[in-house]
Amino acid sequence: xxxxxxxxxxxxxxxxxxxxxxxxxxxxxxxxxxxxxxxxxxxxxxxxxxxxxxxxxxxxxxxxxxxxxxxxxxxxxxxxxxxxxxxxxxxxxxxxxxxxxxxxxxxxxxxxxxxxxxxxxxxxxxxxxxxxxxxxxxxxxxxxxxxxxxxxxxxxxxxxxxxxxxxxxxxxxxxxxxxxxxxxxxxxxxxxxxxxxxxxxxxxxxxxxxxxxxxxxxxxxxxxxxxxxxxxxxxxxxxxxxxxxxxxxxxxxxxxxxxxxxxxxxxxxxxxxxxxxxxxxxxxxxxxxxxxxxxxxxxxxxxxxxxxxxxxxxxxxxxxxxxxxxxxxxxxxxxxxxxxxxxxxxxxxxxxxxxxxxxxxxxxxxxxxxxxxxxxxxxxxxxxxxxxxxxx
Amino acid sequence: xxxxxxxxxxxxxxxxxxxxxxxxxxxxxxxxxxxxxxxxxxxxxxxxxxxxxxxxxxxxxxxxxxxxxxxxxxxxxxxxxxxxxxxxxxxxxxxxxxxxxxxxxxxxxxxxxxxxxxxxxxxxxxxxxxxxxxxxxxxxxxxxxxxxxxxxxxxxxxxxxxxxxxxxxxxxxxxxxxxxxxxxxxxxxxxxxxxxxxxxxxxxxxxxxxxxxxxxxxxxxxxxxxxxxxxxxxxxxxxxxxxxxxxxxxxxxxxxxxxxxxxxxxxxxxxxxxxxxxxxxxxxxxxxxxxxxxxxxxxxxxxxxxxxxxxxxxxxxxxxxxxxxxxxxxxxxxxxxxxxxxxxxxxxxxxxxxxxxxxxxxxxxxxxxxxxxxxxxxxxxxxxxxxxxxxxxxxxxxxxxxxxxxxxxxxxxxxxxxxxxxxxxxxxxxxxxxxxxxxxxxxxxxxxxxxxxxxxxxxxxxxxxxxxxxxxxxxxxxxxxxxxxxxxxxxxxxxxxxxxxxxxxxxxxxxxxxxxxxxxxx
Numbered sequence: 001x002x003x004x005x006x007x008x009x010x011x012x013x014x015x016x017x018x019x020x021x022x023x024x025x026x027x028x029x030x031x032x033x034x035x036x037x038x039x040x041x042x043x044x045x046x047x048x049x050x051x052x053x054x055x056x057x058x059x060x061x062x063x064x065x066x067x068x069x070x071x072x073x074x075x076x077x078x079x080x081x082x083x084x085x086x087x088x089x090x091x092x093x094x095x096x097x098x099x100x101x102x103x104x105x106x107x108x109x110x111x112x113x114x115x116x117x118x119x120x121x122x123x124x125x126x127x128x129x130x131x132x133x134x135x136x137x138x139x140x141x142x143x144x145x146x147x148x149x150x151x152x153x154x155x156x157x158x159x160x161x162x163x164x165x166x167x168x169x170x171x172x173x174x175x176x177x178x179x180x181x182x183x184x185x186x187x188x189x190x191x192x193x194x195x196x197x198x199x200x201x202x203x204x205x206x207x208x209x210x211x212x213x214x215x216x217x218x219x220x221x222x223x224x225x226x227x228x229x230x231x232x233x234x235x236x237x238x239x240x241x242x243x244x245x246x247x248x249x250x251x252x253x254x255x256x257x258x259x260x261x262x263x264x265x266x267x268x269x270x271x272x273x274x275x276x277x278x279x280x281x282x283x284x285x286x287x288x289x290x291x292x293x294x295x296x297x298x299x300x301x302x303x304x305x306x307x308x309x310x311x312x313x314x315x316x317x318x319x320x321x322x323x324x325x326x327x328x329x330x331x332x333x334x335x336x337x338x339x340x341x342x343x344x345x346x347x348x349x350x351x352x353x354x355x356x357x358x359x360x361x362x363x364x365x366x367x368x369x370x371x372x373x374x375x376x377x378x379x380x381x382x383x384x385x386x387x388x389x390x391x392x
Numbered sequence: 393x394x395x396x397x398x399x400x401x402x403x404x405x406x407x408x409x410x411x412x413x414x415x416x417x418x419x420x421x422x423x424x425x426x427x428x429x430x431x432x433x434x435x436x437x438x439x440x441x442x443x444x445x446x447x448x449x450x451x452x453x454x455x456x457x458x459x460x461x462x463x464x465x466x467x468x469x470x471x472x473x474x475x476x477x478x479x480x481x482x483x484x485x486x487x488x489x490x491x492x493x494x495x496x497x498x499x500x501x502x503x504x505x506x507x508x509x510x511x512x513x514x515x516x517x518x519x520x521x522x523x524x525x526x527x528x529x530x531x532x533x534x535x536x537x538x539x540x541x542x543x544x545x546x547x548x549x550x551x552x553x554x555x556x557x558x559x560x561x562x563x564x565x566x567x568x569x570x571x572x573x574x575x576x577x578x579x580x581x582x583x584x585x586x587x588x589x590x591x592x593x594x595x596x597x598x599x600x601x602x603x604x605x606x607x608x609x610x611x612x613x614x615x616x617x618x619x620x621x622x623x624x625x626x627x628x629x630x631x632x633x634x635x636x637x638x639x640x641x642x643x644x645x646x647x648x649x650x651x652x653x654x655x656x657x658x659x660x661x662x663x664x665x666x667x668x669x670x671x672x673x674x675x676x677x678x679x680x681x682x683x684x685x686x687x688x689x690x691x692x693x694x695x696x697x698x699x700x701x702x703x704x705x706x707x708x709x710x711x712x713x714x715x716x717x718x719x720x721x722x723x724x725x726x727x728x729x730x731x732x733x734x735x736x737x738x739x740x741x742x743x744x745x746x747x748x749x750x751x752x753x754x755x756x757x758x759x760x761x762x763x764x765x766x767x768x769x770x771x772x773x774x775x776x777x778x779x780x781x782x783x784x785x786x787x788x789x790x791x792x793x794x795x796x797x798x799x800x801x802x803x804x805x806x807x808x809x810x811x812x813x814x815x816x817x818x819x820x821x822x823x824x825x826x827x828x829x830x831x832x833x834x835x836x837x838x839x840x841x842x843x844x845x846x847x848x849x850x851x852x853x854x855x856x857x858x859x860x861x862x863x864x865x866x867x868x869x870x871x872x873x874x875x876x877x878x879x880x881x882x883x884x885x886x887x888x889x890x891x892x893x894x895x896x897x898x899x900x901x902x903x904x905x906x907x908x909x910x911x912x913x914x
Binding site: 272 | 718721745747763809
């Protein structure tokens with residue numbers, strides 16, 4: 001078969017998996033033209049990634065919640081509330097290094113509380129988390145009642161949302177962030193190594209693999225993508241701590257969901273709870289773990305946002321849960337349960353935030369922005385359902 | 393390949409006017425040819441049975457006929473009432489009078505009988521308001537036609553499966569149906585309900601309605617069908633006239649599998665067993681949802697290396713018994729004593745039962761046995777994932793593939809790859825995956841709940857052979873089955889269950905169909 005034929009075949013067979021990447025690429029290209037390159041400038045890209053962080057971590061947790069056929073509406077205000085608590089604690093002199101783990105732990109507690117009526121009594125999570133939504137919304141107003149916005153002065157804490165990783169003391173290439181570039185190169189190397197490894201193992205088992213030319217194309221394409229993103233980021237201040245944190249979270253969750261017993265059990269519960277139960281899986285325990293992790297990530301989200309603004313505000317958390325849910329659905333999660341990837345949801349979050357940022361740069365009115373985002377969400381889900389159906 | 397209909401004599405074809413003819417139907421799915429030049433002819437007013445092993449293409453053919461696969465999705469012609477039909481969907485086929493009743497009933501459990509009968513076909517006054525009085529009146533009349541004596545205001549969920557089926561038929565008849573297709577109508581019914589249903593079909597025949605019945609119960613087919621069409625591997629094998637005992641079950645099996653099967657129950661040496669591996673004493677279970685005792689004072693034991701049959705009618709409490717032993721996932725309140733290998737057992741979750749060496753292959757493989765959206769290997773390893781994971785809980789994907797392939801070969805799961813989604817497999821292969829999953833937990837007592845329900849003769853034989861192999865290795869099997877020949881053919885001992893009680897224990901030498909039925913209905 002010719003190269004073009006191969007390409008066509010691979011694209012057609014994997015349209016669902018690559019669809020989101022293609023959509024993201026199209027969106028970025030579109031804004032690059034309409035904003036005369038400002039959109040893909042190093043500065044804007046860095047901002048875009050940093051702004052996506054607090055929604056991205058929520059989207060990761062929400063993916064698992066939706067995979068087990070549930071929903072958590074409380075995460076937005078829980079995040080806002082935990083951010084406010086962190087600000088209050090630091091204002092009264094508790095160091096950030098103590099505050100952060102406590103806030104994450106409180107997040108776990110919050111998630112588990114949402115899950116208790118769900119796991120023990122079978123109350124729909126829509127209802128319990130809606131109750132949480134209202135309660136945490138009130139709680140934010142309560143803790144910020146005295147002062148309104150709470151200013152955060154702790155430099156360590158504020159660096160999480162605004163700081164960048166340090167560079168080498170010696171400048172070899174002027175104008176770029178060298179550590180970022182090195183990390184980018186390392187990432188490309190790691191990617192190629194793991195792909196080669198995977199291919200070798202699959203061949204050893206006589207599984208079908210991509211044809212040689214397609215495999216090379218994939219390697220080149222992804223390497224260029226990683227390289228381009230690194231180059232753009234290195235052109236500004238390099239990798240921000242936010243991006244580092246998000247990458248670590250994604251890496252951990254991706255590993256757990258794809259490689260571990262726990263991950264398998266989560267997808268089994270989502271795929272068929274009765275069968276999972278009869279297979280000896282403790283379904284309640286899975287509920288607590290997934291909602292607990294969602295709560296912890298809400299805490300992290302609150303920290304990222306408060307740190308970025310260097311303050312806790314009364315409106316923090318408003319409709320974040322919906323943004324996270326939208327990102328997960330755009331990223332290919334299925335409400336029927338058992339289907340959805342953490343990495344997909346991150347792409348989904350990037351798609352939604354790119355739309356935001358690009359339309360802001362184009363000075364499009366906020367009213368039109370909402371409409372466009374709604375259309376994109378609907379379009380993405382329709383595309384997903386249709387490709388899934390034809391793939392059967 | 394048979395494009396013609398060889399066994400049908402000329403005279404028959406001429407005397408009976410076909411109401412329906414499907415000519416050279418070919419339907420392909422990506423990578424699979426499900427139907428290849430199938431020809432299918434049904435005479436007006438007859439009961440025509442469609443037989444074949446699972447995966448032979450029966451359901452696909454009926455989906456083509458009912459418009460689930462629209463015109464253009466297949467090649468060939470559907471001729472109904474003398475005209476070529478091009479159905480775009482189910483509503484088109486219903487329009488001309490073809491109705492299909494699936495194994496999984498399409499009724500809304502929370503709605504009443506009359507609401508269900510007129511669902512999608514409401515009687516309206518003024519063009520938009522539902523006329524409930526007229527609806528109830530006409531629903532009562534429809535129920536009379538199927539001889540179902542229930543209050544039309546009863547909710548569907550409060551009816552048994554047999555009655556639900558009749559409601560479904562009433563619904564179809566109400567739409568002025570000419571050809572009624574029944575897909576495995578008696579699979580979930582007990583003997584009485586089955587008989588009822590067959591009688592109803594005879595009544596319908598008298599009223600000029602044509603019935604197509606898909607069934608694995610060949611005895612029924614022989615009893616009721618006027619003619620039989622047999623499919624194998626997506627092709628028509630033959631059409632036989634079946635009036636008045638012209639075909640036997642044996643003939644049908646021969647055509648279905650394409651080979652002779654002398655004895656469907658493989659022989660084994662029955663040796664006396666004495667080591668008790670499972671003992672249950674004074675076992676009671678109260679179901680808080682139903683508000684009554686589902687199991688009453690049961691006593692029994694299972695010995696090493698034997699197959700113990702649990703016979704009884706549908707709903708006698710056998711599945712409830714199995715689940716109550718297997719970690720009680722439904723939350724019954726249990727009293728009594730269970731000993732596993734002489735150790736007192738008190739399981740509060742299936743995981744405890746699995747750890748103690750029990751395994752339960754569910755009767756409902758789609759509902760709570762398998763995870764249909766996942767692939768074969770993931771289903772097989774699910775109940776024992778730690779076996780192939782390190783201490784950190786990281787699953788070894790290569791080991792998983794290896795194990796899945798071992799089971800694929802050893803119990804003959806027919807699939808191109810263990811990465812195939814389970815939903816794409818036929819019933820028999822799904823059942824094998826289900827069994828493989830539980831064998832991987834290395835159980836000492838294997839509970840098989842209706843192990844061969846809805847699967848074809850060839851796969852049945854394979855599963856029986858496997859059972860014999862397992863007990864030869866020292867496993868013990870509890871076989872819950874509603875098919876008496878299976879109970880008699882496979883068991884070493886039989887317990888009969890009726891209304892939550894054990895009403896008798898029979899050594900296999902003394903067990904006969906009559907004995908068991910007597911105890912099952914006592």
